[in-house]
Amino acid sequence: MPDIETTCVQCRETFLFTEKDQEIFYQRNMMPPQRCAKCRSKKAAARADAPTRFEIVCDHCGKHDQVPFQPKVGRSVLCRECHEASRSRAKFA
Ligand SMILES: [Zn+2]
Ligand SMILES: [Zn+2]
Incomplete structure (x- = not known):
C-alpha cells in the first residue's frame, strides 16, 4: 500500500498516512486518521490535562x-x- 496524503480536518495541512501507519490502523480495525500527528498529540495532551487539578492553600488568605x-x-x-x-492591582498600578 502506498502512503496516502490526507488533509488534517483541524489545521488543514496535508500529512502522510504512511504505509506503516496504515498497517497498524487496519490491524486494529480503526478509522483512518483525520488529524495530523501534531493535532492528534495536541488533542491527547488536552484530554490528559483537562481533569488535572492541584489542591493549594492560598498564601494570602x-x-x-x-x-x-x-x-x-x-x-x-x-x-x-x-x-x-x-492581577488587577498590577494592572492599575
Ligand atoms: Zn493538523
Ligand atoms: Zn486567597
Whole structure:
C-alpha cells in the first residue's frame, strides 16, 4: 500500500498516512486518521490535562482552592480571588 496524503480536518495541512501507519490502523480495525500527528498529540495532551487539578492553600488568605497547574515548591500560591485581586492591582498600578 502506498502512503496516502490526507488533509488534517483541524489545521488543514496535508500529512502522510504512511504505509506503516496504515498497517497498524487496519490491524486494529480503526478509522483512518483525520488529524495530523501534531493535532492528534495536541488533542491527547488536552484530554490528559483537562481533569488535572492541584489542591493549594492560598498564601494570602489561607483558603483552600484548586488550580489547573502544578504549584512550584517554595513559591507562594494564591487562590483564584487573591490571584485576580493581585492581577488587577498590577494592572492599575
Ligand atoms: Zn493538523
Ligand atoms: Zn486567597
